[in-house]
Amino acid sequence: MSQASVNREKQLLEYLQEHGNASIQELVEIFRVSNMTIHRDLGRLEKAGYVQKKHGGVMLAEKNSLAGGRGCEMCGKPVSERTAFLVKLENGEEKRACCAHCGLMLQSREENVWQSFTTDYLHGHIVSANQAVYVLGSDLNICCVPSILGFGSAQEAEKFQKGFGGTLASMEDAIRYLHGMIRAHGSGA
Secondary structure (H helix, E strand, O other), X not given: OOHHHHHXXXXXXXXXXXXXXXXXXXXXXXXXXXXXXHHHHHHHHHHOOOEEEEOOEEEEOOOOOOOOOOEOOOOOOEOOOOOOEEEEEOOOOEEEEOOHHHHHHHHHHOOOEEEEEEEOOOOOOEEEOOOOEEEEOOOOOOOOOOOEEEEOOHHHHHHXXXXXXXXXXXXXXXXXHHHHHHHHHHOOO
């Protein structure tokens, strides 16, 4: 798959995350490619479970497909639809994690990451991991500790934080936080 296709698929997902759905013609005009190119891109995204094609258009997949059928690549726990995290590599391989804690660790250890996705904790839809806002160390421990939950918007993350505590962070900040926790634990602090 060409780099242009990879970039366009990322942009298609980001567009659908913002708008929810789109017509094929709308996407052809936005991305300035042929109808067949859009259909091929959407076909790959549909096969991966990110979108659902419908007559004349496409929408984000209704059911979160990040959970898959395997356990977490980091800790082995079952992958729940509510907290699933997916790391997609450039070679097409997909690695799943049970939560953003394990997903971000997986993201930081893998080479050649194409895209990562997390599940919006409140709404259950798929969010680009690098655009998500994370709440670190809240009082609500759903999966692994320290708790890291992903949100699709800063406003909803802030509302959650007011009720359950924690710190707001970007993906990069959350990864640094996890690495700091590992160093602190490793040094006996």
